Amino acid sequence: MQNRLIKKTGDEISPLGFGAMRLPLKNGKVNRELAKEQIYHAIDSGINFIDTAYLYGDSETFLGEVLQGEYKDKVKLCSKLPSINVRKYEDMEKYLDEQLKRLQRDCIDYYLIHSIDLKTFNRLLKRDLLKFISKAKEEGKIKHIGFSYHGPKDEFETVLDGYDWDVVMIQYNYFDDNVQVGMEGIERAASRGMGIFVMEPLKGGILAGKMPKEAEDILRKADANKSNAQWALEWVLNNGNITCVLSGMNSIDQIDENIEIASKTTPLSLSFDEMETIEYVKRVMRNSLKINCSTCGYCVPCPQGVNIPTCMRIYNEKYLFEHKGLFNPSLIDYFQYVGGVMGNASNAGLCNGCGKCLRKCPQKLDIISELEKVKKEFEFPGMDYVLLFIRKVGFPVYKYLVKLLNR
Numbered sequence: 001m002q003n004r005l006i007k008k009t010g011d012e013i014s015p016l017g018f019g020a021m022r023l024p025l026k027n028g029k030v031n032r033e034l035a036k037e038q039i040y041h042a043i044d045s046g047i048n049f050i051d052t053a054y055l056y057g058d059s060e061t062f063l064g065e066v067l068q069g070e071y072k073d074k075v076k077l078c079s080k081l082p083s084i085n086v087r088k089y090e091d092m093e094k095y096l097d098e099q100l101k102r103l104q105r106d107c108i109d110y111y112l113i114h115s116i117d118l119k120t121f122n123r124l125l126k127r128d129l130l131k132f133i134s135k136a137k138e139e140g141k142i143k144h145i146g147f148s149y150h151g152p153k154d155e156f157e158t159v160l161d162g163y164d165w166d167v168v169m170i171q172y173n174y175f176d177d178n179v180q181v182g183m184e185g186i187e188r189a190a191s192r193g194m195g196i197f198v199m200e201p202l203k204g205g206i207l208a209g210k211m212p213k214e215a216e217d218i219l220r221k222a223d224a225n226k227s228n229a230q231w232a233l234e235w236v237l238n239n240g241n242i243t244c245v246l247s248g249m250n251s252i253d254q255i256d257e258n259i260e261i262a263s264k265t266t267p268l269s270l271s272f273d274e275m276e277t278i279e280y281v282k283r284v285m286r287n288s289l290k291i292n293c294s295t296c297g298y299c300v301p302c303p304q305g306v307n308i309p310t311c312m313r314i315y316n317e318k319y320l321f322e323h324k325g326l327f328n329p330s331l332i333d334y335f336q337y338v339g340g341v342m343g344n345a346s347n348a349g350l351c352n353g354c355g356k357c358l359r360k361c362p363q364k365l366d367i368i369s370e371l372e373k374v375k376k377e378f379e380f381p382g383m384d385y386v387l388l389f390i391r392k393v394g395f396p397v398y399k400y401l402v403k404l405l406n407r
């Protein structure tokens with residue numbers, strides 16, 4: 001693989017990184033034997049970037065155990081501060097010290113503030129985040145600093161301007177090229193010399209699985225031997241502003257397959273025809289959307305706090321990818337991203353019909369009635385109580401279990 005340079009840090013990073021969120025498990029903990037074999041195989045095959053987080057089960061502890069000896073210096077290790085758990089300044093220092101202990105290191109190469117949007121960023125600033133970063137750098141506990149972003153496009157630049165960041169981790173794939181930071185955000189971060197790590201290149205596996213029939217036909221006709229996953233990974237890697245694509249690989253075959261793709265796909269290596277094929281697939285998929293929303297975000301902010309683009313996007317994906325069943329991926333996304341499980345609620349049901357968003361929509365959508373459809377699809381009487389229960393009981397129990405597992 002041809003490594004890619006992060007201008008701000010001078011590090012040369014493999015275009016494929018190992019995401020340690022989905023390591024194979026045994027009795028609820030990382031399966032040491034299997035995962036160690038996979039991690040060593042990946043490193044021996046050229047991967048030099050491993051990504052984990054405080055919240056990824058016992059993955060930090062596992063990596064601390066196995067990245068020793070010759071493997072310690074062969075990789076750049078990235079981990080993340082659990083911003084959701086930070087209540088006061090001291091929490092940040094406590095988590096970082098605990099992470100260093102788990103990882104059995106004096107210093108973390110890349111330390112990211114996990115999952116922030118502008119609101120979370122402002123909350124952390126009030127708890128002296130910048131003092132924490134400076135002190136951790138001075139003390140040599142972290143080498144480079146960044147954040148993983150989960151907010152809307154229009155807030156990205158404000159977070160970007162909030163500190164002299166080295167790297168950012170974003171969600172990016174050919175279907176969501178306009179969601180969250182989008183192409184503009186990537187160019188902004190790249191123009192500062194920042195490293196850009198991509199999560200969800202396969203949209204949580206959706207772009208590697210069964211696609212709508214017309215899209216499948218286009219891809220097979222263009223190249224009968226190329227898998228859907230390959231198309232999706234190549235598209236991301238073709239962008240020279242992207243430093244590294246993270247993949248949560250959990251088999252040797254998958255590691256080898258992804259390494260082969262990452263080795264072949266250098267910046268701008270896709271042909272005009274290949275790029276056109278992806279554009280065509282995107283167009284076909286967008287044309288099959290139930291609501292003609294481009295997720296441009298011009299309609300927000302809404303005075304009621306409704307996250308209109310995300311509500312529309314999740315509704316569209318439910319039909320496009322035929323998500324069915326009680327706990328289908330779209331319903332989980334709806335709870336997670338707009339239901340308020342992770343922060344403030346911004347669901348369709350909050351709309352009071354004021355109409356302020358209507359004239360801002362370039363697609364001239366009747367946003368009020370579209371939101372009604374979304375509400376009907378995902379919301380139910382008592383939903384607020386269910387979400388409150390998840391937040392107040394489910395999460396604390398989950399955190400407690402994670403802590404127990406890590407002992």
Ligand code: SF4
Pocket residue numbers: 302303304305306308350351352353354355356357358367368371
């Ligand atoms: S009509 Fe609904 S979604 Fe639009 S601005 Fe008013 S409250 Fe927000």
Ligand code: SF4
Pocket residue numbers: 292293294295296297298299300308309312360361362363364365367
């Ligand atoms: S509803 Fe309209 S303005 Fe809002 S994100 Fe969709 S297309 Fe853009």
